[in-house]
Amino acid sequence: MQKKVRQSNAGRGTNPSDLLSELTSFVDRVGGLMHALNWLNGEHGYIDSSWIPTIAEVFNISQAEVRGVISFYHDFKLEPPAAHTVKICQAEACQSLGARQLTKDIEAKFGAKLGERTSDNQVELEAIYCLGLCAVGPSVQVDEKLIARATPDSISLSTK
Amino acid sequence: MKLQISDDSFARAMGSENVEFAFKTHGVEPTRNGSLGLAWLEPVVQLLNGDQEIVSEFTNVAVEEVPKIVAYFQSMRDQDNGDTNLQDATESTTSTHPFLTQQHRLVFDRAGIRPPLDLPSFKLLEDLLTQDPNQIIAGMETSGLRGRGGAGFPAFIKWRTVADTPADQKYIVCNADEGDSGTFSDRMLMEGDPFKLIEGMIISGFATGATQGFIYLRSEYPVAKEYLDQALEMAYSAGLLGKTVLNSNFSFDIDMLIGAGAYICGEETSLLESLEGKRGQIKVKPPVPAIAGLFEKPTLVHNVISLASVPGIFEIGPESYAQLGVGRSTGTMPFQLSGNIKQGGLIELPFGPTVNELIYNYGNGTLSGRPIRTVQIGGPLGAYLSESEFDTPLTYEAMAEIGAGIGHGGLVVFDDTVNLKEQAEYAFEFCEIESCGKCTPCRIGSIRGKEALRQFNSNTVDARTLVVIEDLCEVMEKASLCQMGGMTPIPVRSAIQKFPEDFISEQTT
Numbered sequence: 001m002q003k004k005v006r007q008s009n010a011g012r013g014t015n016p017s018d019l020l021s022e023l024t025s026f027v028d029r030v031g032g033l034m035h036a037l038n039w040l041n042g043e044h045g046y047i048d049s050s051w052i053p054t055i056a057e058v059f060n061i062s063q064a065e066v067r068g069v070i071s072f073y074h075d076f077k078l079e080p081p082a083a084h085t086v087k088i089c090q091a092e093a094c095q096s097l098g099a100r101q102l103t104k105d106i107e108a109k110f111g112a113k114l115g116e117r118t119s120d121n122q123v124e125l126e127a128i129y130c131l132g133l134c135a136v137g138p139s140v141q142v143d144e145k146l147i148a149r150a151t152p153d154s155i156s157l158s159t160k
Numbered sequence: 161m162k163l164q165i166s167d168d169s170f171a172r173a174m175g176s177e178n179v180e181f182a183f184k185t186h187g188v189e190p191t192r193n194g195s196l197g198l199a200w201l202e203p204v205v206q207l208l209n210g211d212q213e214i215v216s217e218f219t220n221v222a223v224e225e226v227p228k229i230v231a232y233f234q235s236m237r238d239q240d241n242g243d244t245n246l247q248d249a250t251e252s253t254t255s256t257h258p259f260l261t262q263q264h265r266l267v268f269d270r271a272g273i274r275p276p277l278d279l280p281s282f283k284l285l286e287d288l289l290t291q292d293p294n295q296i297i298a299g300m301e302t303s304g305l306r307g308r309g310g311a312g313f314p315a316f317i318k319w320r321t322v323a324d325t326p327a328d329q330k331y332i333v334c335n336a337d338e339g340d341s342g343t344f345s346d347r348m349l350m351e352g353d354p355f356k357l358i359e360g361m362i363i364s365g366f367a368t369g370a371t372q373g374f375i376y377l378r379s380e381y382p383v384a385k386e387y388l389d390q391a392l393e394m395a396y397s398a399g400l401l402g403k404t405v406l407n408s409n410f411s412f413d414i415d416m417l418i419g420a421g422a423y424i425c426g427e428e429t430s431l432l433e434s435l436e437g438k439r440g441q442i443k444v445k446p447p448v449p450a451i452a453g454l455f456e457k458p459t460l461v462h463n464v465i466s467l468a469s470v471p472g473i474f475e476i477g478p479e480s481y482a483q484l485g486v487g488r489s490t491g492t493m494p495f496q497l498s499g500n501i502k503q504g505g506l507i508e509l510p511f512g513p514t515v516n517e518l519i520y521n522y523g524n525g526t527l528s529g530r531p532i533r534t535v536q537i538g539g540p541l542g543a544y545l546s547e548s549e550f551d552t553p554l555t556y557e558a559m560a561e562i563g564a565g566i567g568h569g570g571l572v573v574f575d576d577t578v579n580l581k582e583q584a585e586y587a588f589e590f591c592e593i594e595s596c597g598k599c600t601p602c603r604i605g606s607i608r609g610k611e612a613l614r615q616f617n618s619n620t621v622d623a624r625t626l627v628v629i630e631d632l633c634e635v636m637e638k639a640s641l642c643q644m645g646g647m648t649p650i651p652v653r654s655a656i657q658k659f660p661e662d663f664i665s666e667q668t669t
Contacts, residue, residue, distance in 0.1 A: 030374065030454075031417045033437035038379070038418055059437075072439040072596075073420035075379055091341030092536055095586070096499035096574045097527065129423060129590070131380055132344040133173050134572065135199035135497065135504025144382070148173035148202075 019051055023058040033059050033069055037076055046077040082117040082124035084157045086110070087141040088150075090127045093134035102138050105152040123157065161215075161237040163229075166204040166272070167192040168351040169344075169383045170505075175222065176203035182226040188233060194352030196254050196272035197506030204254055207233055217253055259522055264484070265508045266472035266492045267465060271352030276387055279398055280355050282406060284475055288363055289408040296367040297323060300470075302478035304490035309335055309426075309463030310538065310567045310643075312556045318460055321450035322368040325458040330370035332361050333435065333454060335463045336377040336384070337419055337426040340539025342570030345494040346464035348506055350377075350384035353468075354391035358414065360467035362405060363474070365412045368460055373414040376431050379421055388416060423594035427642045428453075428461040430596060441596045442642045463568070465494060485511035489555035499536075499572035500526045515550040519573055530575035534659070536583075538567020540590050541647035543654035544580060563654065580659035585613045587651040595644060601636040602645025608632055609652065623664060626656060 026036040036055065040047050047070055056063040070076045088103050107113055110123045117124035133139040136148035140155055147154055165171070165180050183190050195202060201219040209215050216236070218229055254260060265271075270280065288296060300316035307313045322330055334357065338346035349357060361373045377385055392414055395401045403411045417435055424430045425440040432454050434440035453459025469491060473481045482490045489511035495518060498504045502524040515535055519525070526532055534544045543564035545552070552558050559566050574583075591606035609632045612625050633649035640646040656663055 030415060031435050031437045034417055034420065034434060035437075038420060041420075068439055069437070072441070073422050075419075075421035091590075092540060092583070092586070093342045093499040093570075093572045095583075096572060096578065100582075128380065129594070130339055130341045130343075131173075132169060132338065132347040133199075134342045134344055134499065134570070135501070136170060136174060136202070137498070139173065146169055146173035146383075148170070 019054050020058060023055060027058060033061075033066070037070060037073075041076050045081040046079055049078060083122045084143055085124045085126055085141075086155060087126045087128040087131075088114065089129070089131055089133075089137065089139045090114075091130045091134075093130075094138040097137045099138040102140075102150060102152070106140075106155060109152050109155070161210070161233070162208050163188055163190045163233050164193050164206045164208055165190040165221075166195045166202055168195040169347060169381070170195050170197075170199045171203040172383065174199075174202040174220075178223050179203055179205070179221050179226060182223045183230065186226060186230040188230055192275065194272045194276045195348065196260060197268065197348060198254050198257060198259055198503070199505040200503050201254060205229060207236060214255060219253055259503055259505070259507070262522075263508050264492055264510055266476070266481075266484075267349065267356065267468050267494055268352070268506065268508050269472070270356065271348060276352050276354060277390055277394065279394060282359065282400060284471060285359055285362060285400075286406050286408075288474060289366055289406060289410055293323065293367045293369065296363065296474075299474060299478040300367070303473045303481040304485075304488065305466065305469055305473060305481070306489070306556065307462060308465035308469065308493065308568065310340075310565070312566070315462065315466060318450045318462070319364065319368050321448070322370065322458045322460045325451050327458050329372065329455075329457050330368060331454045331457060331459040332365045332368070332370045332373040332467075333428075333432065333449075333459055333461045334361060334373065334375045334467055335426060335428065335431055335461055336375050336381070337423075337431060338381075338464070338568065339378060339423040339426050340541075340568050340570055342498045342536065342572035343496050343539060343568045344498075345496050345506060345569060347381050347384050349464055349468050349494075350381070351387050354387050355395070356468045356471060357388075357464055358391060358395050358400065360470040361414060362400070362410075362412050363470050364460055364462070364467060366405075366410050368458075370458075370460060371411050371413070373412065374435055374454070375414060375416040376419060376425070376435055377416055378419045378425075385416075385418060392416065422596075423590075424596045424642075424644055427644065429642070431461065432459065439596075441598050442644075444641060465569075486553065486555045487557055489557060493554070493566070493569050495554065496568075496570045497523050497573070498570065500528055500532075500575045501573045502527050511555045512553050514553050515545065515571065518554070518571060519550070523573065526573060526575045528575045528577075530577065532573055533576040533578055534574045534580065536572040536574070536651065537570070538565045539570055540587065541643060541650055542567050542570075543650050544583065544658060545654070546658040563650070565650075580655040580662040581613060584652045584655040584663075585610055587648055587655075588613065591644060591648040599640045599642075599645050601632075601639045602648070605632045605636045605645065606648060609636075609648075626663065629656070 023036050026032040052063050052066050056066045112118045114125045131139045138150050140147045140150040203221050205218045205221045206214045207216040297319045305315040405412050422440045425434045429443040430440040449459045449461050484491050492508050492510050494508040536544050588606045588609035595602045597603045636645045637649045
């Protein structure tokens with residue numbers, strides 16, 4: 001139960017046998033499936049449908065159960081992500097500082113709607129509900145980078 | 161002399177990483193500290209003398225200012241021969257700022273003052289581990305601590321229930337799924353003083369007989385994860401966690417699970433399902449988690465601030481703790497001031513300040529400079545207050561009297577450009593997005609409510625639609641198992657009742 005799982009980037013896990021050995025390390029941990037899905041999603045940016053039979057086998061549950069867990073959580077994706085993700089906070093504290101207008105401006109800047117991606121697959125705009133930066137909103141997250149007091153100009157993809 | 165830079169999510173979002181990098185390129189390696197919670201002044205750079213006293217401070221530091229600060233730092237360092245009476249030294253503006261000096265910090269006493277990963281003294285914990293666990297629970301009862309996550313349930317009842325329920329395994333679960341907009345105290349504590357949380361979890365484990373703890377942290381808080389990962393590793397190395405906690409006979413472990421972007425997992429039964437690796441769907445209570453929680457074992461579920469309040473209670477003594485606050489709202493509460501506010505951040509005070517005091521005395525009015533129209537208290541399921549309610553004291557009781565709740569202590573300020581119909585619509589929309597889907601009124605009612613409010617292209621809704629919405633609210637409130645559906649009517653109704661002018665136009669009335 002207290003078994004520590006390595007958090008390295010080792011193993012790309014796309015090959016079923018590699019995937020099997022990587023996932024096995026999560027099985028005995030409490031919340032193992034969540035740890036495993038978080039790890040896959042973090043490593044690859046998504047969870048490929050072709051991995052689901054292996055995941056189900058490792059955790060000894062049905063494929064439907066695995067899909068059920070994946071579909072419940074906003075973070076888990078079944079499609080590869082765009083090169084960059086711009087998450088725009090849509091919650092109240094940011095609304096009070098113009099997040100609705102900011103969202104429109106960012107949509108215009110990149111030419112994609114919230115929840116969609118640009119045709120060249122470079123940028124995906126995503127809604128997020130609170131980054132905990134509510135005192136210095138509106139807040140945006142570009143890939144890993146947090147941005148307070150965000151304006152359309154302060155959103156650049158080179159900040160990675 | 162050393163140069164210190166604030167490092168937490170606020171500071172990073174305000175540009176501290178670039179500033180830190182600029183210092184490094186100028187040959188100065190800054191040390192990192194947490195944030196004091198004066199968010200609008202981030203990032204903060206401090207120059208400390210050999211006695212760790214702040215001799216100079218710079219706020220809102222931009223990369224362009226770095227060369228100037230480096231030159232200043234070097235000249236100060238050259239002058240400094242243990243002599244703290246330096247020329248040109250400016251006082252610290254944050255530590256003497258009324259925003260901070262008027263506070264009463266018990267949970268956040270170390271955050272932003274001593275670096276988050278400096279191992280603090282565990283004398284108190286050592287002492288508590290020699291006491292009778294029942295005495296500790298009695299102390300919790302005396303303190304009057306009520307859960308800080310939102311429900312305000314007396315903590316000791318849960319502690320006693322877990323302690324009194326026979327089982328071969330009991331658990332402590334820290335709910336760090338702080339998803340309410342306008343709240344960030346859990347995040348700040350985990351980033352600014354992670355050992356306070358760890359200590360609180362160990363004390364609660366010892367008192368209730370639980371030997372395994374879990375922290376369920378939301379994925380939107382990667383900086384908190386960074387700090388907790390390091391703090392947990394240090395705690396194991398220091399013998400604070402593991403088979404013999406501080407060389408006692410008590411064994412306690414903590415593992416951490418990162419969530420995956422589901423707001424509903426802040427609800428305790430949903431959180432426990434997710435912690436078991438399942439869909440975060442809520443469960444019927446009873447049985448309460450204190451009797452049958454994680455894997456059907458007795459489980460103490462508390463939010464971060466509840467657990468982090470525990471060391472402070474025994475530090476000053478449960479009786480003294482109970483003296484703080486008003487009536488049955490005892491102790492201190494880390495309020496969080498946010499939204500359209502000039503001076504937003506963390507304000508820890510004994511219960512009882514009025515909304516006015518926080519938004520004007522501490523917050524100094526709106527960032528936009530326009531008048532304040534409403535304040536939403538207690539997150540997305542909290543009430544919108546009208547100006548006439550701003551003189552209400554922030555206690556559980558006084559808030560309940562006006563149909564509001566303190567929730568997790570967040571206050572979101574809106575200026576007079578806010579449209580409450582839009583906000584009511586958003587309340588339904590948020591419920592639609594985040595509903596776990598178990599209860600029909602929440603799953604379907606939220607969509608129907610949003611549609612009803614949106615069905616007119618104009619900015620107006622007719623009186624009949626409002627009757628439909630009130631019906632929906634009643635069904636959601638009475639027939640949802642948890643507070644997601646049950647409390648969504650609170651922001652909706654408060655918006656309609658207190659700001660009717662935003663809902664009914666002159667033509668339709």
